Amino acid sequence: MNFLSFLCGTIDTKILPRVLLQGFKYMISKEKIIEVSTFLFVENGVKTITIDRIVKQLHTSKRTIYNHFEDKTELLKACLATYHNRIQKENDDIINASKNALQAMGYMHQRIIYRASQTNPNFFNDIIHYYPGLLQDSYRNVGNFAHKQLEQLGEWGIKDGLFREDIDIEVTSKTVLALLELLKDNNRFPVDSFSKERLTFGIMLPYLRGVCTEKGLQQLVKQEELFKVML
Numbered sequence: 001m002n003f004l005s006f007l008c009g010t011i012d013t014k015i016l017p018r019v020l021l022q023g024f025k026y027m028i029s030k031e032k033i034i035e036v037s038t039f040l041f042v043e044n045g046v047k048t049i050t051i052d053r054i055v056k057q058l059h060t061s062k063r064t065i066y067n068h069f070e071d072k073t074e075l076l077k078a079c080l081a082t083y084h085n086r087i088q089k090e091n092d093d094i095i096n097a098s099k100n101a102l103q104a105m106g107y108m109h110q111r112i113i114y115r116a117s118q119t120n121p122n123f124f125n126d127i128i129h130y131y132p133g134l135l136q137d138s139y140r141n142v143g144n145f146a147h148k149q150l151e152q153l154g155e156w157g158i159k160d161g162l163f164r165e166d167i168d169i170e171v172t173s174k175t176v177l178a179l180l181e182l183l184k185d186n187n188r189f190p191v192d193s194f195s196k197e198r199l200t201f202g203i204m205l206p207y208l209r210g211v212c213t214e215k216g217l218q219q220l221v222k223q224e225e226l227f228k229v230m231l
Helices: 003-008 018-025 030-044 051-058 062-068 072-097 101-118 122-130 134-141 145-159 169-183 196-211 214-227
Strands: none
Touching: 030 051, 030 062, 030 072, 030 122, 051 062, 051 072, 072 101, 072 134, 072 145, 101 145, 101 169, 101 196, 101 214, 122 134, 145 169, 169 196, 196 214
C-alpha cells in the first residue's frame, strides 16, 4: 500500500493499525459526507438511508457526521442544495454552449430525462412525504433557477424570432416546468405503457409548436432529434 492509495481511499482498513484507522475516520470532510449521502439518497430514496448506512459507506463514525450536521434533516438540506446547484450549473453550461433557445431546450430535456432514469422515484416521493416543504424551500434558496433559465430562453427565442412576441414569458416558463414534471410522473404515465419519447412527442413538442413562429417551427424540425430520448 502506498500513500497515494491511502489518499484515494483504496485502502483495506483491516490492515491499518487501530490508531491510524481512528484518525482516518475523522479525516472525512463535510463535502465528502454530502457527496456520498447525496449519491445514496438519489440511488435508494431517502427513507431507507439512515445515518448508520452513511457511516458504514464512509467507513467513519457517527460522531464525524454529527460534527457537521445536527441530524438527518440538516444533512438532507445540504444534499438538496448541492443537488440543485449541480443542476443549475449543468443547465447554464448547456445554454452557453447552444446556438439557439430551441437547441438549448432540447439538450436540457435530454439531461432531465437522463437524471430521471438515474434517480430512484422514492428520492422525491420520500422528501415530499416525510419532509414536507423541504424540496420547495431548497429550490427557492437557489433562486428558482429553472424558472429563471426558462425565462432567459424565452427572451432569447423571441429576440431571434423563434418564439411569438405575444407570449407571456412568465406563464410559458411555468407551464413548461409543469409539463416537464409530467414527463417524470410514473403514476400517471407508467413506464411500461408510456415511453419517454412518446411522452415528449405527446406533451412537449405540441406545446413548443404553439409558441413558435414560422421560423421557430422550421428550427424545431431541425432540432427534433434532440427530443428523441436515447438512454
